[in-house]
Amino acid sequence: MPNSEFSDDQVLNCWHKNAHEWTKVVDNAAIPSRRLVTDAAIVSTIIAHQPENILDIGCGEGWLSRKFAEQGIRVCGIDGVKDLVDIASARAGANESYRHLQYEEICAEELEQKFQLMVCNFSLIGKDSVEQLFSNARELLLPGGHFIIQTLHPHQACGDQPYRDGWRPGSWEGIEGDFDEAAPWYFRTLESWIQLFHDNGFAIERISEPKADILSPPSSLIICAKIMQ
Known part of the structure; x- marks a missing residue:
């Protein structure tokens, strides 16, 4: 069942402890779903919009920001974990x-x-912090600006638990590394994600479900939204 004892502060504390080990994993392309599907999916989605500048929130060790900076796009990366x-x-x-x-x-x-x-990109893990970010999002963007997220696909990530919003324990299952405690995360249904955009002045332009192949389940969920005029 969803656990109400988890919090946004616990998310940050766990990521502080795992920052350097996580960087090793990313540097070594050690997560198959990222290497095979999701990294390319978010890059191609953003490139299709041809932005001149990008705000990368939850940038981590900066791999995505560097990808675009190398192409001459100005990027500002922000993260709540100082080591990253x-x-x-x-x-x-x-x-x-x-x-x-x-x-x-x-x-x-x-x-x-x-x-x-x-x-x-896979950086909207908490509850209150994410909702506050969404409430400030419009003022961070130029007129006609786009807000794009990639996250775990709710239908795949729900597992055997009830399909409703709530905190869930984290896990490093399937990722090799000398990790400390995994951060909890706040599960949101697809409807909740869409509502979060709409409530904060964004219109959904596209929802995509990247897959390894036509027979595979979605590896992630990408939502592209634009400021409502």
């Missing part, structure tokens, strides 16, 4: 900048700039 921000900053090129901010702190006044596209 330090790693990303140490690897940064000319078109990249990184900041250590909690999701609740991300606002137009703090960043002093706006973006054509904002992306969250």
Whole structure:
């Protein structure tokens, strides 16, 4: 059953403990679903919008930001885990900048700039912090700006538990590494994700379900949304 004892603070604490081990996993392309499906899926989705600048929220060690910076796109990466921000900053090129901010702190006044596209790639894990980020999202984007997320597919990630919003324990199952405790995560149904966009002034343009092949279940869920006029 969903566990109400988990919290956004616990999510951050767990990721602080696992930052360096996670970086090794990403550097070694050690997660098959990412290597085979989801990394390419989010990159191609963003490239299709041809942005000149991108806000990468939950950037981690910066792999996605670097991917676009290498193509001449200006990228600002933000993460709530300082060790990950330090790693990303140490690897940064000319078109990249990184900041250590909690999701609740991300606002137009703090960043002093706006973006054509904002992306969250498997980085919307918490509850209150995510909802606060969505409430600030419009002011972070230029008129006509896009907000794109990639997350676990609710129908695949639900498992045997009831299909309803709620906290769930995390797991490193299927990922090799010397990890500490896994962060909990807040499960949202597909309807809840769509409602979260609509409630904060975004219109859904496209929903996609990347797969390894036509017979495989979805590896993830990608939602592309645009500021409502």
